[in-house]
Amino acid sequence: MADHSEYFAKVAQAVENSDKEGCLRLLDEGGDIDPLDILEQGLGRGIRKVGDDFGAEIVFLPELIGAADVMKAGVAVLDARIKASGRARGSQGTIIIGTVKGDIHDIGKSVVGSMLQAHGYDVIDLGIDVDDEAFIAAAIENDADCIGMSSLLTLNIDYMGVVVDKLEDKGLRNKVKVIVGGAPVTQEFADEIGADAFGWDASDAVKKMQQLLGT
Amino acid sequence: MEGFTGKRVGTAFAITEEDCLQIHKAVVRVLETGGMRCDDPRAAKLYEQAGCKMEDDGKLVKIPEHVIEAAFTTCPSDFTIYGREPRNDVAIGKGEVHFATMTGRYIRDLYTGERRKVTRQDAIDGARMADALDNVHGLYKSVMWIYDEPKIINSQILVGEMMKNTTKGMTWVYNTGAPNEIPDLVKIWQIAAGGEEELRKKPHVLGHVIINPPRVVDVNYTDWMIGFCDAGIPITVYSATMAGATGPATLGGMMVQVIAEAVALVVLAQAYKPGHPLCFCSFNPSMDMRSGLWSFGNPEYSTLGTGIAKMANHYGVPCVAFGNTDSCETDQQTAYEKALVLFNYALAGISLTWTMGGTAGFNFVTWDQMVIDNEVASFIGHYLKGIRVDAERLSEDLILKVGPLPGSYMNEEHTRKWYRREFLIPKLSNRDFFETWERGHTELQDKAKEKARAILETHESPVPQAVQDEIDDYLAYVRERDVDQTAK
Numbered sequence: 001m002a003d004h005s006e007y008f009a010k011v012a013q014a015v016e017n018s019d020k021e022g023c024l025r026l027l028d029e030g031g032d033i034d035p036l037d038i039l040e041q042g043l044g045r046g047i048r049k050v051g052d053d054f055g056a057e058i059v060f061l062p063e064l065i066g067a068a069d070v071m072k073a074g075v076a077v078l079d080a081r082i083k084a085s086g087r088a089r090g091s092q093g094t095i096i097i098g099t100v101k102g103d104i105h106d107i108g109k110s111v112v113g114s115m116l117q118a119h120g121y122d123v124i125d126l127g128i129d130v131d132d133e134a135f136i137a138a139a140i141e142n143d144a145d146c147i148g149m150s151s152l153l154t155l156n157i158d159y160m161g162v163v164v165d166k167l168e169d170k171g172l173r174n175k176v177k178v179i180v181g182g183a184p185v186t187q188e189f190a191d192e193i194g195a196d197a198f199g200w201d202a203s204d205a206v207k208k209m210q211q212l213l214g215t
Numbered sequence: 216m217e218g219f220t221g222k223r224v225g226t227a228f229a230i231t232e233e234d235c236l237q238i239h240k241a242v243v244r245v246l247e248t249g250g251m252r253c254d255d256p257r258a259a260k261l262y263e264q265a266g267c268k269m270e271d272d273g274k275l276v277k278i279p280e281h282v283i284e285a286a287f288t289t290c291p292s293d294f295t296i297y298g299r300e301p302r303n304d305v306a307i308g309k310g311e312v313h314f315a316t317m318t319g320r321y322i323r324d325l326y327t328g329e330r331r332k333v334t335r336q337d338a339i340d341g342a343r344m345a346d347a348l349d350n351v352h353g354l355y356k357s358v359m360w361i362y363d364e365p366k367i368i369n370s371q372i373l374v375g376e377m378m379k380n381t382t383k384g385m386t387w388v389y390n391t392g393a394p395n396e397i398p399d400l401v402k403i404w405q406i407a408a409g410g411e412e413e414l415r416k417k418p419h420v421l422g423h424v425i426i427n428p429p430r431v432v433d434v435n436y437t438d439w440m441i442g443f444c445d446a447g448i449p450i451t452v453y454s455a456t457m458a459g460a461t462g463p464a465t466l467g468g469m470m471v472q473v474i475a476e477a478v479a480l481v482v483l484a485q486a487y488k489p490g491h492p493l494c495f496c497s498f499n500p501s502m503d504m505r506s507g508l509w510s511f512g513n514p515e516y517s518t519l520g521t522g523i524a525k526m527a528n529h530y531g532v533p534c535v536a537f538g539n540t541d542s543c544e545t546d547q548q549t550a551y552e553k554a555l556v557l558f559n560y561a562l563a564g565i566s567l568t569w570t571m572g573g574t575a576g577f578n579f580v581t582w583d584q585m586v587i588d589n590e591v592a593s594f595i596g597h598y599l600k601g602i603r604v605d606a607e608r609l610s611e612d613l614i615l616k617v618g619p620l621p622g623s624y625m626n627e628e629h630t631r632k633w634y635r636r637e638f639l640i641p642k643l644s645n646r647d648f649f650e651t652w653e654r655g656h657t658e659l660q661d662k663a664k665e666k667a668r669a670i671l672e673t674h675e676s677p678v679p680q681a682v683q684d685e686i687d688d689y690l691a692y693v694r695e696r697d698v699d700q701t702a703k
Contacts, residue, residue: 060504062459104427107460107507154320155366155391183508 004033008041011074015046018066020073027077035081039089043074047118055203061111068114075117092120092215095179096138097148098130100163102156108182108202109150115202116148116209132159132166139167139176145213146177146196148205154184161193168194177212181205216303216352218311218566219596222603225310225564228525229518230470235529241471242478243280250277251430251479255437258483265486276432276479283478286485292531294449294492296353296384296567297417299407300677303383305352307421307449307494307566308533312599314557314592315353315386316345317539317573319580322358325667333358333580338373340671341572342380344582347674348571350592351585353421354385355569359577366391367697368690371399375690378407379683380676386451386569388423389439397442399693404446406685407678415447421535421567423496424484426454426476428461432483440484449492451535452480457509458501458519466515470522473499477523481532495527497536497565511539511576512552520556521563528564536560538570539577545584545660549574554591561595582671583663590643597639608633642666 007030014023023043030038050067053059082089095116099109106128113123124142126134135147147167149160160180167173180190181199190198197212199205209215230238250268252275253259259273265286268277293308305313322333325340341357357377360369370390377385387400401414408414422443427433443450454476456462462472477495484493497520500509510516520536527534538556542548553570560568571592572585613629624630643662645652657665676683 057505061502061507062464062504111507155360 004030004037005041007033008038008045011038011042012046012049015043015067015070015074016050016063018063018070020070023070023074024077027074031081035078035085036087036089039075039078039082043071043078044118044120047071047114051115051118051203061107064111064114065107068110068117071114071117090120091122093145093209093213094122094124094142095146095148095209096124096126096135096142096144097150098126098135099128100149100151100156100159101129101131102159103151103153104128105150105152105182108152109148112148112150112181112199112202112205115206119206119210120215121209132163135163136166136170136172139172144176146179146209148179148181148199150180151182151185157182157185157189158193160185160195164194179205179208179212216298216305218306218313218352219561219592219599220311221596221599222601223562223599224312225528225562227521227559227562229466229521229563230525232529234522235526238467238470238474238526239529242475243283245430245471245475246278246283246479247280248277249430250275251426251432251476252276253432255432255434257441258432258437261483261486265482267482278479278482282482286478286482287530287532289485289489290481290530290532291490291492293533294494295417296386296421296449297419298384299382299409299417299419303352305384305567307492307535309566310564311566312561312564312595313352313567314350314538314571314588314595315567315569316341316351316355316357316571316585317537317569317577317580318356318359319573319575319578320359320362321575321579323545323579323581323583325582325664325671330579332362333360334363335361335372335376337361337580338376339380340582341580342377343674343676344572344585344667344670346381346383346677347670348585348589350589350596351383351571353383353567353569354381356385356387356390358580360390365698367393367701368399368693369393370396371403371693372690374400374403375686378403379678379686382419382677384419384421386421386423388425389435392435393697395693395697397438399689401442401446401448403686403689404448406689407682409682411446418446418448420448422448422450424450424452424480425498426456426480428454428456428476429472430476430479432479437483440480440487444484444488444491449494450484451494451496452484453477453496453498453523456499458499458515459504460502460507462499464501466519466522469499469519470526473519473523474526478530481530494533494535494566495523496534497521497523497560499523503541509576510541511537511556512541512548514555517556517559520565521559524560524563524565533566534563535567536565536569538568540574541576543575543579545574545579545581545587549584553588557591557595558598561599582667583660586663586666587643587659590641593639593641608637 178195179197180195197208262276266282296305338358345351424440501515503510524534540552571588572580
């Protein structure tokens, strides 16, 4: 079995350096290597290192966002190869994320998405100003395990309760978990609206997802 | 009311005259070649009428330099935020420095010490505190909004209670977006002023019109621009751009973008109502790259503010500012961050800064902090005077008369005449020697709390009862229309 550890280290480094061009070039060159291995030992390793460094305040948001962007591009390339080989990428679960209706802040939500993706979750990011219908339609269409909602505006967080209620009405509440977050969101608020979990920050969101889905 | 003046006002900025020219050139390039995204067709029409180049079906506006220049020629170089009593008039753009209140969603209860969400009573208390304190020259929202009243009439109740409890001027930023918010607030301000024409003649409000960054003219603030201009309310135009997130991570780049955004609003406002008074505003922090939140306490914030003030000078319009800190308690961090920001602004001659009573970036107010900030304002006012040099103050004859030791100035008429004018006599700050202090003292914050309680227990609203009743009647009507009827 060929030893690709040096190659994987280079891929990881490209992620850590927010080097999208370099990463895609490496993936191009690594066409013969098992894409699942590149995903886990190259991209995955890189993004996890960035996540750890972020937690330790060695790198900050720009590096995290840059790395996540490289990860996203790399995953797209590798997913195509994995699919073409007739296999499937294992997933820890599928989550729909978005910033709720009335709010356009998206950085926190995107960071959470990247961290979840780094930890093996399938993340469908609906973007900003997302209403209840859109959240639920996406959850149904993607057979999602969880809806994750974010908001930075204190006046908008109540809308998260609207989405939870809608899930109840549609009889989906038992199937689809709900996790919430955002600067003005608290555990107390999450309990009030009947959410299953509340993430303090991106790392906490990952932990809570792992607890929620048992993955 | 007279603001703080002196030889040090407008003497220190983060940029030079040469920098202004370079920044302006870059602003023109951004506006001429990149333009602004325009989400509001009314705004698009105004831009077109002003001579801008419209693309993408009016959704992209490119603003040529001659349009920018023309817009500034119709801007007044100064204006007044009137008090509803002349003693509370505040001159903007005349070399006076003023301070006003800050807002919060949370408060530390003055009596119980509990940290809790703000209520209608806090909105009233905040207005009365501001009315009573001498160095408070105006108000921002006395609380951010009122947690124990419905959202749909929240702004109306907040403004109503403020107008019932003070005659000092106020400022307003778009709050709940409720359908009747603009006409209702204008109506309340008109009642407070004594009528529609009275508000137009002597507006006691400064309205905010803001770009959605980067570079978007949106529907909400076009609504507010029209509402404020139609009512005769002067405006401040700026963006909420945050370095590293919605603006460049260089302060020079931030200057280009935020000034381009402000200039775009100047063009819009002057197209809608030529000659309408306006000013720039400092509201541009860097993003804290750990939390993703804005940082008002970091040096970038007020450094950019003094750059904006200098560019305002360059264009011949005034400048105002928000002054805040990131501490979540009224502590040492609040003290140093606030002092640095406010002193920086004062040296740049910023006409009005909303700051008093607040910390935690718009999230937390306490009335004792307002009392402390009132004292800090007097310190800054004193610093701004600098050293006044004139024949009488030079005191040459006196110095020669008193002579060397054993000569003393203590019993001189000159000392009795001058010490109160030349020295600050602080009300709260400790001046005791250490051993005296050790024997017994009251903590600064407790002194401030005592003063705040005394105000709340004794200070009466200066607003005539008839005006208060008319405001109450209007609030009752608004409640009936938006809450009671809807519930039926």
